[in-house]
Amino acid sequence: MSSLSDIARSIEASLTSRPPYCSGTLPVPPEQLILFYDIGGKLDLSDSAPEELDKLSDACQPATFGVNKEDVYDESYRKARKLDIRNFATLFNIDNIGLVDVIRNALLEGEDENRRIKVEMYKLNVYDSFFKPHKDTPRSASMFGSLVVVFPTPHEGGEFVLKQDGHEWEVDFARMISDTVQQPCIGYVSFFADVEHEVRIVTAGHRITLTYNLYFIPETQTVPAIFSSTPYEQRLAALLYTLLNNPSLLPEGGYLGFGLRHQYPVETGMEVEELQDCLKGNDAALARALSALGVTWQVRVFYRDFGASNYRYNYLHKRIVDLSGSEVEDDYNYGWYMGEGAEEVAYASLDGQVITQGCYDYDPPENGRKLARVTKMASMTSSQSPYVTYGNEPTLEHLYGDVCIVADLPASEHRTIKEVA
Template sequence: MASQKSFESAVNSIRTFLSARPPYYNGTYPVSPEQLTLFYGSNGSNANRINLAKATPQELGKLEAACQLATFGVNNENVYDESYRKAGKMDFADFATSFDVEDSDLLNLVDHGLLEGDDEQRAIKLELYKLNVYGKGSFFRAHKDTPRSETMFGSLVIVFPTPHEGGEFILRDKEHEWEVDLAKSISESAQQPCVSYAAFFSDVEHEVRMVTSGYRVTLTYNLYFAPVGIMPCPTVSTLAPYEQTLAQALYEIVTNDAVLPDGGYLGIGLRHMYPVEEGTDVTDFRNYLKGPDAALGRVLSALGLSWNVRVFYRKVDSREYLHSRIVDLSKWGQMCCDVIHAIMRRSGAELVQHVHIYGTRKSFYGCSCLDWSEDSEEIQETKYVQLAEVTDLKDNISQVQLYVMYGNEPTVSYAYVKLCIAVDLPFLGARSINRLQVQ
């Protein structure tokens, strides 16, 4: 059995792996002057033409004037508030550009730069969303992109080489912050003309700082995972080098005799948030995990471990559950704990009891664990499953309600929540782990 010191080191390695890589990828991409031609017009007006490689301030001012005022989504409504967002927008039906992202190598760069491991080979579906013009004094305060489906995983912003200052792109993920000056990237690029770009996961908070001069012209695309076919099961030997480090840490944990000797779940909180609505089967995200979350799933499969995506409900009337579905508990009001428990159990939730990862039982919050029989209204005892928390499992009680959320569009049903991976460990005598060849 490994020492507690080496065991804690393995746990820390997993936490570091999930948080180490920035949740975005940016760069510049060379284009020809002809690819920077933009046509625009709406409501039956004559089409206008502008070349963004050599546009004059007057031409850019005309483009800005042709835009609508950019709104944002809050509490399922479109809101215009210049204290939060000041910019112009143009819907994709009102413009056309000669720069075709899908016909360029840019999407491959984004694929390899943002995604990891086998996901780098996955097809990405690209959806043109909007054109935005940020003139002097324009900005967009911190927000997250509005989730549109369970397969949407990110956004791609392309900045054209129109002269401007300010408008830095800021991304935040927990305690980390990154500043990306896309205008500076263009001016410093050895390849001219070019566009700059930033691709990022859609649950990452971001903002556009105030433009102090000129015009910042951007295209935004939504990024979706294409449907997956039958994918080969990874093996330890086929893992990428950086995934081997994660495999070593997980191997040390699951082969430790002190970890769930009687069986149970290892709970690993995922780094990214995922778009759900009430009733969503979160196990579908097994095929749509993002970045390090996807790498975690590949490593678990390579080790031969049984795992799936779950939503964790902490202290629901003093009980805790793992569930494969999203349940909006807010609509049930102030019901007694046994009624809530019956609702959760009948919908398929598993009652869990926390134990420390190194084998020490945690205190269990709860009244008597009772359930209603399916065949009668009798109340009967319910067993719980032990859950050892490897990384922080976020409380999703408030998150699964429809709540006020600032985004680039209003949302009616989808909201971001934190999910986890539950690794189903048998009792020690039945546990079989693929052997890890230590490098």
């Protein structure tokens, strides 16, 4: 029989196994490859002379990129040119070529395949150089991904590289498009918004792209409990079922924590339950699997090692807390500083043994519940804020919080887990 830690490792491996993108080529009617720009500028992107592409590049502005919600221009990081949507027009229509359906089927999983998607054109880029590794800036909590369309203009290099969790994938559009000689084709890559990506150096020609932001249109209810029969989610549910049915798992009950695999925009004071309708990719798959197994779950913030002097405590919270400017006295009434919506928990192993806080003194909450992690709790979505503690002398500390999915388990003798066929 597998140990609890072995099953937990299998669950974590399952949540990191799916590539966070889809890519390919699609045929396009020639008339959809006409681009109008500037004053009187017109270009056939399926058959353009180098000097015509030079004119388009000259009509563009230097491309910026997002850093901490600001647009930054730095040619050492990104060397490309852009046209904002008000400065060009195109007959290209992703709905007419079925690209949205391709994204649903190849990128999304389970019930997400049935969610309504809003596609928002963002900008046109002309690359004759590079864009170093970066992540896209989420425009809202409902933005789940990005779509890049590459037009069939002759170029060499400019490979699109994606990175996540130590894995790397390369999409060579120059080669893919050159292999489609029978009919004009576009290349595409769609990926979750928090995935790191880069454009390698374009060594010849011009690489012309359209970028779109992808949003889920909000539904009237949260993630449904109707379970998908996709093989990936079935495997995940089977692993969870094995773990949750083990009587050694938190025998007195408590919480199971799963760090989020994707990044979501959060801000001070935000109720993180708002993210439950916006979960994407593997996070959404995990939530659906827990619901199908009859397990209650919520999105919470896990604040660890909070306190003053040598005394540290852990909290689950409903919202993002900012203690900047706060002075925390060494009086052990730390729940008061955390505010409404905070619940003190004891950090524990999967079998329910309380884990001491390293070199810190730690008294588990007398009536508090235990929290054990299944996957890494260093979430992709996190927050931190500084605060000053007063014990023997003032000390600068930091409050670290990770947004996570928390499953609520009763004691093992009262636990009933549904089996998913």
